[in-house]
Amino acid sequence: xxxxxxxxxxxxxxxxxDNTSVTIPSGHKVGIVGRNGTGKTTLFKLIRGExxxxxxxxxxPRNTRIGGVAQEAPASDMSLIETVLEADTERHxxxxxxxxxxxxxxxxEIHARLADIDSHSAESRAAAILNGLGFDKTAQARPxxxxxxxxxxxxxxxxxxxxxxxxxxxxEPTNYLDLEGTIWLExxxxxxPYTVIIVxxxxxxxxxxxxxxxxxxxxxxxxxxxxxDNFANQRRAKIEQQVSAKKKQDRERAxxxxxxxxxxxxxxxxxxxxxxxxxLERMKPIAAVVGDAVASFNFPTPEELSPPIVRMENxxxxxxxxxxxxxxxxxxxQDDRIALLGANGQGKSTLSKLIAGRLDTxxxxxxxxxxxxxxxxxxxxxxxxxxDETPIQHVMRERPLETPAKIRGRxxxxxxxxxxxETVVAKLSGGQKARLSMLLATIDAPHLIIxxEPTNxxxxxxxxxxxxxxTAYNGAVILVSHDASLVELVADxxxxxxxxxxxxxxxxxxxxxxxxxxxxxxxxxxxxxKAKTAKPVKKTVKPVANAALKKDARxxxxxxxxxxxxxDNIDRRLGNKALYERGDHEEIDKWTKKRKEVIKGLEKAExxxxxxxxxxxxx
Numbered sequence: 001x002x003x004x005x006x007x008x009x010x011x012x013x014x015x016x017x018d019n020t021s022v023t024i025p026s027g028h029k030v031g032i033v034g035r036n037g038t039g040k041t042t043l044f045k046l047i048r049g050e051x052x053x054x055x056x057x058x059x060x061p062r063n064t065r066i067g068g069v070a071q072e073a074p075a076s077d078m079s080l081i082e083t084v085l086e087a088d089t090e091r092h093x094x095x096x097x098x099x100x101x102x103x104x105x106x107x108x109e110i111h112a113r114l115a116d117i118d119s120h121s122a123e124s125r126a127a128a129i130l131n132g133l134g135f136d137k138t139a140q141a142r143p144x145x146x147x148x149x150x151x152x153x154x155x156x157x158x159x160x161x162x163x164x165x166x167x168x169x170x171x172e173p174t175n176y177l178d179l180e181g182t183i184w185l186e187x188x189x190x191x192x193p194y195t196v197i198i199v200x201x202x203x204x205x206x207x208x209x210x211x212x213x214x215x216x217x218x219x220x221x222x223x224x225x226x227x228x229d230n231f232a233n234q235r236r237a238k239i240e241q242q243v244s245a246k247k248k249q250d251r252e253r254a255x256x257x258x259x260x261x262x263x264x265x266x267x268x269x270x271x272x273x274x275x276x277x278x279x280l281e282r283m284k285p286i287a288a289v290v291g292d293a294v295a296s297f298n299f300p301t302p303e304e305l306s307p308p309i310v311r312m313e314n315x316x317x318x319x320x321x322x323x324x325x326x327x328x329x330x331x332x333x334q335d336d337r338i339a340l341l342g343a344n345g346q347g348k349s350t351l352s353k354l355i356a357g358r359l360d361t362x363x364x365x366x367x368x369x370x371x372x373x374x375x376x377x378x379x380x381x382x383x384x385x386x387x388d389e390t391p392i393q394h395v396m397r398e399r400p401l402e403t404p405a406k407i408r409g410r411x412x413x414x415x416x417x418x419x420x421x422e423t424v425v426a427k428l429s430g431g432q433k434a435r436l437s438m439l440l441a442t443i444d445a446p447h448l449i450i451x452x453e454p455t456n457x458x459x460x461x462x463x464x465x466x467x468x469x470x471t472a473y474n475g476a477v478i479l480v481s482h483d484a485s486l487v488e489l490v491a492d493x494x495x496x497x498x499x500x501x502x503x504x505x506x507x508x509x510x511x512x513x514x515x516x517x518x519x520x521x522x523x524x525x526x527x528x529x530k531a532k533t534a535k536p537v538k539k540t541v542k543p544v545a546n547a548a549l550k551k552d553a554r555x556x557x558x559x560x561x562x563x564x565x566x567x568d569n570i571d572r573r574l575g576n577k578a579l580y581e582r583g584d585h586e587e588i589d590k591w592t593k594k595r596k597e598v599i600k601g602l603e604k605a606e607x608x609x610x611x612x613x614x615x616x617x618x619x
Contacts, residue, residue, distance in 0.1 A: 001026050002047065002167070002195070004221065007056030009039075009046060016042055018219035019056070024212075026061075026166075029189065029196040031206040031228065034216035036431050036459045040199045043216070044068065044169050047197075060167065067165025069173065073155035075145040080135055080155055083144055084126040087159035091119050129158045132184040132520045133177070134343055150176050161188065170198040174205060174482050175456045178344040182482040183513050184520050185209075201460045203228050204484040249283065256280055294461035295415030297438065297469035300445035304566065305369045306597050307333040309447055309476060310355060315364035317354045323362055324350045325500055332476055334447055335562040339479045339487045341505055341512060342497035348480050349378070351497060352450050355478060375446035379453045382433045387426040391416055391436050394425075398443055414439035415465075430457030448476040455483050484509055492555050556609035563602040570595045 002024040009017045016039035024030055032040050045051045047058055048066055060066075073083055086092050091114065098110045114120075130140050133154045144152060153176040160168065174182045182205065189196055189209040197214075200206055206213065206228035213224045213231035224231040256276040264274075308331045316326035325347045332338065332355070340348045353359045354366065356376040386394065395407045402410075411421045415435045420428060425436070434457045442449060449470075455463050467489045470477055479490055487494075487509060494505040494512070505512065573579070573591050580588070 001061065002197075003057075003059040004047075005057045005059070007046070007058065008054045009042070009051070010054055011039070011042060015219055017046075017221070020220045021056075022214065022221040022223050024195070024197070024214070024223070026195055027193075028212055029192070029210040030198070030212045030214050030223075031210040032197065032199045032214045032216060033201075033206070033228070033231070033460065035461070036429055036457075038216045040216055041171055043221075044171060044197075044199070047167075047169065064167055065163075065165040066167045066169060067160045067163055068169040068171070069153070069160050070156045073144055073152040073159065075152065077143045077145060079141050079143055080130055080147075080158075081123065081126055081140045083155055084130060084159045084162050085122060087163040088117075088122065089163070091117055091122060094119070126158070126162050128521055129161050129188075130155075132188065133158050133181050134345075154181065157185075164194065166194050168192065168194065168196045168198075170196070170200075172199055172201070174200065174202050177482050179341065179482045179484060179487070180343045180516050180520070183484065183516050187517055201455070201458065201463060202483055202485070203460060203463075249285070253280060253283065294459075294465050295417070295435075296413075296465050297415060297435070298413035299442050299449065299469055299473040299475070301474050302334075302373065302445045302447045303371075304474075304569070304594070305334055305371060305447055306594055307601055309334050309369045309372050311367045312361075313365050313367070315354070315361045315366050317350055317359050318362055319350075319359075321362075323500070325354075325497070325502060326363065327500075328364065328366075328502055330495075330502060332448065332478075334474075334476050335559070335566075336476045336493060337470075337479070337491045338477065338493045338495055339481070339491035340495050340497055346497045347500070347502075348497045349452060351502060352376070352378075352452055352478060352480060355448070356450050369447070372448065373444050373446040375442040375444070375449045377438050377441040377449070377451050377454055379456055381437045381441070382430070382457070385425045385433060385436065388424055390424055391421045391428075394436060394440060395443070398440060410439065410443070411436075415462075431459065431462055434458060446475060448478065449473070450478040452480045453482065454479075455481060455486060484513070492558060553609065553612040556605065556612045559605045560602065560609050563598055563605055567595065567598050567602060570598060 004020070004022045004024075006019050006021050007017050008015070008019050032043065034040055042051070046053060047060070048068070049058075076083070078086075094110050094114055098107065098114070101107045101110060118125075127137070127140060131137075135154070135158075144155060147155070157170075157173055157176075173185060177185060182202065186205050186208045189198070189205075196210070198205070198210065208227070210227060212226065213228055215222045215224060215231065215235065224234050226234070256279060260276050260280075264277075310330075310332040312328040312330045315328040315330075316323050317328070318324040328351075340351065342348055350359065354361070356374050357368075358376070391411050392404070392407055395410055396402075399407065399410075408418075408421060412418075416432060416439075420432050425433060428436070434454070438454065454466065458466065463483065463486060467486065470490050477490060479487065481487055494509075495502050496505040570591055574588070574595065
């Protein structure tokens with residue numbers, strides 16, 4: 001059990017925790033949520049005893065093993081599998097002692113203890129964890145120094161998961177995982193046998209892996225039972241009750257104050273007036289609700305281009321003469337929302353760079369609209385900002401002729417307030433840096449935005465704001481993200497990047513999750529139970545197929561609606577009398593031609609929709 005009793009803690013003069021308490025029973029899986037900067041990571045340091053409290057206590061049982069991810073696995077000559085095995089310090093020490101022990105009784109004790117901790121299966125368990133996090137058998141045998149920092153972070157995560165601490169503390173573990181690794185981790189944590197406390201902004205992880213939410217807000221800790229969706233519903237109801245109670249109290253106070261003001265000078269009513277004054281003094285004011293308002297994102301609206309905006313014909317792409325992806329026959333329209341699925345290293349970033357024009361085709365061809373503008377946001381770009389410059393200076397470099405007032409307006413629309421715009425990048429939060437990078441990537445009103453892991457530094461509210469902005473954006477989106485919730489909310493098409501190919505994935509994210517867990521050994525079912533339930537599996541085929549057909553029909557319907565909207569917009573343009581009064585024949589011809597293209601596309605889309613509905617009806 002973790003008992004946090006009346007703790008108070010200040011950091012650099014700012015109060016992060018103010019006389020707050022919470023108790024977490026052993027074996028609970030708890031997600032910590034709260035706005036960026038409220039003190040979630042600090043709470044971990046206090047639990048581990050790294051920092052001293054100003055007041056209160058944090059109590060955990062004696063001999064409790066607390067585990068967390070190291071900053072990074074060392075770049076050593078030791079193989080990945082050996083690095084993970086060493087994380088179980090007791091097993092490692094016993095194995096080394098067994099090599100030198102001479103006393104027969106001690107040797108027997110060592111082997112008995114090794115049997116107790118299931119030492120004989122250690123290597124297979126370590127290999128399963130590494131495989132789940134994306135390392136195949138070949139990679140597991142390679143030395144740590146062969147891998148980049150991001151991959152070594154995965155090794156560090158694998159090591160702590162293998163060591164099975166009594167208290168597992170994880171701070172944003174999905175930030176260095178791909179979608180596939182995140183899905184595997186969700187499944188692993190849901191079955192972890194001991195206490196888990198995890199800081200995360202990933203709603204899917206918090207819905208699938210924890211059974212309680214610890215909310216840090218206004219220096220107080222509040223524990224809610226259930227997953228994130230349950231927490232959100234409970235908190236919404238709590239806020240509504242508080243708002244209602246405050247309105248009722250305000251009305252009562254106003255009524256009593258009105259009576260006092262009216263009759264306090266009258267002798268006949270003086271006692272009643274005085275009574276109401278005392279009642280007002282006794283009435284404890286209900287605090288106003290402090291909302292979770294968050295700055296919005298704002299993507300400029302591009303002009304419409306004729307479809308398709310990108311087309312690939314048997315294209316191949318790679319680096320240094322080596323082909324990574326080939327046989328690419330793909331099409332992107334301005335209303336597409338496409339998410340790229342596939343494990344790290346399969347080529348998602350390579351495809352993104354090809355579409356962005358940062359790589360050339362090695363074979364075949366890629367054709368883009370002449371006027372196409374592309375905005376490209378990749379996580380590494382956050383690290384490429386000029387640390388000694390302010391956001392205003394960054395935008396001035398892109399727009400040297402704009403007035404300071406207009407530049408400030410751009411930054412405000414992107415969610416950077418007055419204080420942030422004058423602060424050097426080195427002192428901005430991760431979320432503020434991400435917003436600045438996204439603003440710079442979209443400053444030219446692109447027709448296509450490529451987002452490669454856009455949410456790593458964004459809290460849940462900012463992620464929701466990003467979804468709203470992308471929904472309102474009138475351009476195409478290519479999305480790479482470990483956040484399955486973001487993928488499901490934004491994308492209407494899925495492309496699977498695997499084994500040097502890119503192909504449409506026709507099922508939904510739930511089907512992809514099941515497929516992935518099956519491939520990575522994450523299903524976690526007992527082999528005997530699996531054999532017993534093998535026959536009824538056929539029953540699940542039709543619902544999965546139906547789900548895919550329904551999604552296909554929804555996508556077709558959305559495409560038809562979008563093309564109808566485009567047609568209506570063009571009709572409004574062509575119906576503008578001023579266009580003909582000016583005698584602008586070039587403009588008239590341009591929109592007439594576009595209308596023909598849209599009508600042609602609409603006919604195809606309607607045919608596809610009807611066929612999709614027919615397939616659904618036959619299923």
